Amino acid sequence: MQAVTPHAPSYYAASRNPTPLRPSLQGTVQADVCIVGAGYTGLSSGIALAEAGYKVVVLEAAQVGWGASGRNGGQIVHSYSRDIDVIESNFGMEVARPLGQMMFEGAKIIRERVAKYNIDCDLKDGGVYAAMTAKKVHQLQEHKELWEKWGHKDLSLVTDKSEIKKIVNSDRYEGLLIDKTGGHFHPLNLTLGEAAALEQNGGTIYENSGVTKIDRGTTAVVHTAQGKVEAKFVIVACNAYIGELEPKLASMSMPCGTQVIATAPLGALADELIPSDYCVEDNNFLLDYFRLSGDKRLIYGGGVIYGARDPAHVESIIVPKMLKTFPQLKGVKVDYGWTGNFLLTLSRLPEVGKLSDNIYYSQGCSGHGVTFTHLIGRLLGEAIRGDAERFDSFAKLPHYPFPGGRLFRVPFTAMGAWWYQMRDSLGV
Numbered sequence: 001m002q003a004v005t006p007h008a009p010s011y012y013a014a015s016r017n018p019t020p021l022r023p024s025l026q027g028t029v030q031a032d033v034c035i036v037g038a039g040y041t042g043l044s045s046g047i048a049l050a051e052a053g054y055k056v057v058v059l060e061a062a063q064v065g066w067g068a069s070g071r072n073g074g075q076i077v078h079s080y081s082r083d084i085d086v087i088e089s090n091f092g093m094e095v096a097r098p099l100g101q102m103m104f105e106g107a108k109i110i111r112e113r114v115a116k117y118n119i120d121c122d123l124k125d126g127g128v129y130a131a132m133t134a135k136k137v138h139q140l141q142e143h144k145e146l147w148e149k150w151g152h153k154d155l156s157l158v159t160d161k162s163e164i165k166k167i168v169n170s171d172r173y174e175g176l177l178i179d180k181t182g183g184h185f186h187p188l189n190l191t192l193g194e195a196a197a198l199e200q201n202g203g204t205i206y207e208n209s210g211v212t213k214i215d216r217g218t219t220a221v222v223h224t225a226q227g228k229v230e231a232k233f234v235i236v237a238c239n240a241y242i243g244e245l246e247p248k249l250a251s252m253s254m255p256c257g258t259q260v261i262a263t264a265p266l267g268a269l270a271d272e273l274i275p276s277d278y279c280v281e282d283n284n285f286l287l288d289y290f291r292l293s294g295d296k297r298l299i300y301g302g303g304v305i306y307g308a309r310d311p312a313h314v315e316s317i318i319v320p321k322m323l324k325t326f327p328q329l330k331g332v333k334v335d336y337g338w339t340g341n342f343l344l345t346l347s348r349l350p351e352v353g354k355l356s357d358n359i360y361y362s363q364g365c366s367g368h369g370v371t372f373t374h375l376i377g378r379l380l381g382e383a384i385r386g387d388a389e390r391f392d393s394f395a396k397l398p399h400y401p402f403p404g405g406r407l408f409r410v411p412f413t414a415m416g417a418w419w420y421q422m423r424d425s426l427g428v
């Protein structure tokens, strides 16, 4: 067995459920479906297909959950990174309707799967969107009305300061939108549970098996350094970590880094900070997100580095943000700090489609991928089984290259983001 690329130095890696080391691919194997990448997209589509009786092989360059899926904020956020009203005004109701009908499905898939396979991942109900100014509270009200229009009625807006502090004990917020169907969980343990579910259904996962090339054909051939998979279908599910594998996919998106810390366990203080135990994200353009872990640490994330460099000192970026929200944590010990990459698209909508008749892809959830990756896993399964109607609802969305190409997309996007950041700091 070869050495496996280690996980990012996160709290999640340190507290992951025991899991077997999986072999790397050696020699030639056959499959109905070969999936490249063992994050939520790959595992979720693999489970959908293996449950339907397909022979599924997953090839993962590092370990299960090594990418964003094993190191994210762990927050269940509905919908897409572009609001459904914007989708409607840009592309019309015909395009928006099926997307709107699916925008709460991903969270249901996660909950069904955790229950069905008894996945131990600290899943808790309840999420909060937090606003810092009256203008931002108004945006929460609009958000509530929009989601209610699309059938999601479980929302309540809280603007009374003393009530706010019973939910999130910070002076920063003027309003909270509570979504009881939001929630949070240990992201790496979800991937490990999903990998076990896939194997339970007859799927095979090879770790330390980076794909170097995919040959097109009626039978596609997926190559690694020491083996290959001959498959009727392929799903490319590499997201921000795709590197040079499929240049077309890399050229229409941009990897971005975001940083997270986990404090030492806070004991009773944790319940004072977030008495509701809900997860929280603010509604700024460059947002902060935080929640309590199963063992009562504060997990706090925020910021974006366009182009996805790994910063040397995650703590120095995130601790000042955390102290703005919770000054009562001054001096608290931080046990872990890590970075992870998500994939930004120009439209902020996911990029879904086919590279050839039998090679599918999905990428670019632009930071809100926990629920979408679970939804698209189901839709990839439907498409490969012969019913592509719901998959095509996403595949028909246009994909735009970033202005400036791969060389200048970072400074161009950073300039655009600076404008929105300035608006946030002015509270507009």
Ligand SMILES: Cc1cc2nc3c(=O)[nH]c(=O)nc-3n(C[C@H](O)[C@H](O)[C@H](O)COP(=O)(O)OP(=O)(O)OC[C@H]3O[C@@H](n4cnc5c(N)ncnc54)[C@H](O)[C@@H]3O)c2cc1C
Binding pocket: 036, 037, 038, 039, 040, 041, 042, 059, 060, 061, 062, 063, 064, 065, 066, 067, 068, 069, 070, 071, 072, 073, 074, 075, 076, 077, 209, 210, 211, 212, 237, 238, 239, 240, 241, 242, 243, 245, 258, 259, 260, 289, 301, 339, 340, 341, 342, 343, 362, 363, 365, 366, 367, 368, 369, 370, 371, 373
């Ligand atoms: C720090 C952070 C916080 C986030 N917080 C949230 C949140 O709270 N809520 C939310 O909704 N979203 C969040 N996101 C976004 C969300 O995590 C992602 O959208 C989602 O996990 C993407 O899943 P994926 O399976 O598509 O990609 P990934 O999980 O990145 O998986 C891709 C996999 O492909 C593998 N791979 C790449 N190239 C190859 C190759 N050539 N051969 C084989 N394997 C390969 C990689 O090793 C990796 O394991 C966050 C992202 C980050 C980085």
